[in-house]
Amino acid sequence: MKRLLGALVVVIACGVSVATVGAEQQAPTAERGTPRSLGELLEFVRQGQAGDAREAREREARFVADRGTQQQELARVRAALAERQQRSAVLEKRFEANERVLGERQQQLRARLGSLAELLGHLTAAAGDARDGFGSSLSGAEFGAARVESAAALVERAGSGVELPTIADLEGFWYELQRELAAAGEVRSFEATVVRPDGSQARTPVVRVGVFNIVSADGRYLQYEGGSGALSELARQPERRFVAAAAGLARATDGVHTFAIDPTGPSGGSYLTALTATPSFGERLRQGGLIGYLTMALGAFGAGLALYRYVVLLGTQRLIDAQLRSQRANPDNPLGRVLAVHEANPGMDTETLELKLSEAVIRELPAIERGLSLLRIIATVAPLLGLLGTVTGMIVTFQSITIFGAGDPKAMAGGISQALVTTVQGLCVAIPIVFAHAVLGSRARRITQILEEETTGIIAEHTGYARGAP
DSSP states (O other): OHHHHHHHHHHHHHHHHHHHHHHHHHOTTOOOOOOOSHHHHHHHHHHHHHHHHHHHHHHHHHHHHHHHHHHHHHHHHHHHHHHHHHHHHHHHHHHHHHHHHHHHHHHHHHHHHTTHHHHHHHHHHHHHHHHHHHHHOTTHHHHOSHHHHHHHHHHHHHHHSSSOOOHHHHHHHHHHHHHHHHHTTOEEEEEEEEEOTTSOEEEEEEEEETTTEEEETTSOBEEEETTTTEEEEOSSOOOHHHHHHHHHHHHOSSSOOOOOOOTTOTTSOHHHHHHHHSOOHHHHHHHTHHHHHHHHHHHHHHHHHHHHHHHHHHHHHHHHHHHHTOSSOOTTSHHHHHHHHHHHOTTOOHHHHHHHHHHHHHHHHHHHSTTHHHHHHHHHHHHHHHHHHHHHHHHHHHHHHHHHOSSOHHHHHHHHHHHHHHHHHHHHHHHHHHHHHHHHHHHHHHHHHHHHHHHHHHHHHHHHHHHHOO
16 A cells, blocks of 8 residues: 555645646746645646646637638739749740840841941941050150040940941041041150159150150150050159150150160050169169179279389389380389399499398389289188179078079079079179289289399309409
8 A cells, every 4th residue: 555655645746746837837937846745746737738738728729710811822922923933924924035036126127127237347446446546655745545435335336236337437446547647757846744753744745656655755765655645754664865865855846866666565565664674884783782882892892003113113114114215223112122232342342232132022022012912812812702602692582482492583693683683783793803813913013023134134244354453
C-alpha cells in the first residue's frame, strides 16, 4: 500500500511539473505557490489541463478563421497572374508584328537608299576621323570645340539611317576640312588662356606654327590638351637657343625666322618631350650623389694643379732659354743656379766639380717635378671612385627591386643613374688628368735634359782646360 501511494505521488508530481511549465509559459509573470498538500497538487493539475485545452481551442478557431482569408488571397493572386499572362501574350504578338513591320520598313529604306547608303558609310567614316583629328589638333586652341561637336552630330545623323544630312551640313563639314588643311601651313597669332606651371592662368598672346607647335609671346613652348581645350606651359623648356628663336618668331610681323619645330605631335610631340626630359648638366651631377661630388671635386683640384704647374714650367722654360743666351749665371732659374756653382769654383778639380754640379742638378729636380706624383695619384683614384659609385648604385638598385619588385623601372632608375653617372665622372676626371700628367712630365724632362746637357758641357770644358794647363 505504501509503495502504491509513493508511485502515485511521483506521477502526480510529474503532471504538476508539466502543468506548471505550461502555465508559466502562458503567464510568466504570475507567481505560483508551492502546493502544501496533495489536494492542492491535484487542483494545480486540473487547472493546468483546463488551460491547455482552452489554448488549443483558441488556436484552432484562429486557424479556421484565417483559412478563409488565405483562400480569398490565393484566388486574387491567381486571377492577377492569369491577367498578366494574357497581357504578356498580347504584347508578345504585338512585338512580333512590330518586328515584321520594322524589317519591311528597313528593307524598303535600303532599297530606296541604293548607292546612297555606301555614300553615307563613307561620310560617317570621314566625319569620325575628322572629329578625332579636330579634337587633338593644335588649331582647336584657336577655332574652339564647336567643329568637334558638329562633326560628332554629322556622324550620328549619317549613321542613324533615319535622318539624312542636309546640304548645309555637308558644306559646313567641307569648310572645316579646308580650314584645317589651311591651318597646317599657317603661322597665326591670337589670344588664349595659358596655364602656368604654378597653376595660375593668364590671358596672353600665343603663336601657332601650323598644327605642330604653339608658343607664348615670350617664346615658351605650350602643350595643348584636346579633351579640355586648355593650353599649358611646359614645366621644362628646351634649350635656351630654341626658346630665344621662338621668342623672335613671336615678336616678328613678317619675314623668315628660325624656329625649332617638332613634327611628331600636336600636343608637345615625342621629340620635344624627349628634349625636355633630358637631364641638364647640373642634374647629371646630382645623380652621381656624394661619390659623384667627391669625384668632381678631385677632378677640379687636379685640373687646377695641372694648370698651375703648366704655367710654372712654362715660365721656368722661358727663364732657362734666356739663361742660355746670357754669358753670366742668373740665380732666378735652375740653369743659372747650376752655372753659379761652376763660376764660384773655377779652379776646382774635375771630379769634385762634377759632384757639386750633380748635387746642384738634383737639388733643382724636386721643384721641376713637383705635383706630377699627385696628378698620377688622382688619375688612378678617379676611376676607382667611379667604380665605387657603380657598386653603390647597383646596391641601391637591388634594394629597390627587393622593396618594389622589378615591374616598375622608375623605382630602379635612381640607382642605375648613380652607377652610370659616377663611372662617367671617374673617367671624365681620369682621362684629362692622365693627358695633363703626360704633358707636364714631358716639359719637366725637357728642362732636366737641358740641365744635364749644360752640366756635361761644363765638365767636359773644365776637363779640357785642366789637361791643357802647364
